[in-house]
Amino acid sequence: MSLETVAANRSFGGWHKRFRHHSTTLGCDMVFAIYLPPQAEHGPVPVLYWLSGLTCTDENFMQKAGAQRMAAELGIAIVAPDTSPRGEGVPDDPEGSYDFGHGAGFYVNATHAPFDKHYRMYDYVVSELPTLVEASFPVSDARAISGHSMGGHGALVIALKNPGRYRSVSAFAPIANPTDCPWGRKAFTGYLGEDETAWREWDTCALIAEAPERLPLLVDQGEADPFLEDQLRPQRLAQACERANHPLTLRMQPGYDHSYYFIASFIDEHLRHHAAALRR
């Protein structure tokens, strides 16, 4: 497992670094970013995994969310993977659209050719990347997970499917019910095939009903988000949680849109939420 350094920047007394490595899960080279707070110089620190949305790489969150100041204060590392496998030989959307293929892995394990060979972002985020991170950096196995939009869907699904693996979970404007919105239906048809019964294990609203662990969900959603009604549908998440008696804090934020301006406005509160659970 060799890591090639792509970038290193001092930040709030710690380090923001980017690394390239070969992913055996995805069958291609991948770049991820890690923020190591100053406390990591004295011993292992807990880690928040951040999953970004459509069109993003590891860079969007690290450059736009402004998370480093609070992560340094709280002593939390943040790991931001890319949002899909990439490179020559990794199939992309033949139409070149932004919501499928490169930059749009949806954090599932594809079962449908030609995507099944590389598009295994679920396994990469749950297994390969944490194994690499925990072996290579001064971080502990105390993990939290969060994300935005497609990455919010990824964070919620991953936490729900892996009881005990994450101490806390949160999301910004998650795609809450991907089996019933245009982004999700397009992605799941391409990655998982036409049989919609196979889609349910990748849908937060479906997973909530049978969750073996009632890990509280913290979700922020902008009321001025242009994707609110057609794609994100937080009310479906609220209904699913109410039916299953699953703890949910859904905060509708007046005037906020879907952008990183929104994320930057509330990231400190999410980091504090995760820090409280990671300290236990």
Ligand SMILES: N[C@@H](CCC(=O)N[C@@H](CSC=O)C(=O)NCC(=O)O)C(=O)O
């Ligand atoms: N029409 C836009 C759509 C892309 C977009 O809004 N991407 C969001 C995530 S959306 C859901 O997963 C994003 O985070 N963009 C990157 C950013 O830095 O803001 C387009 O074509 O770009």
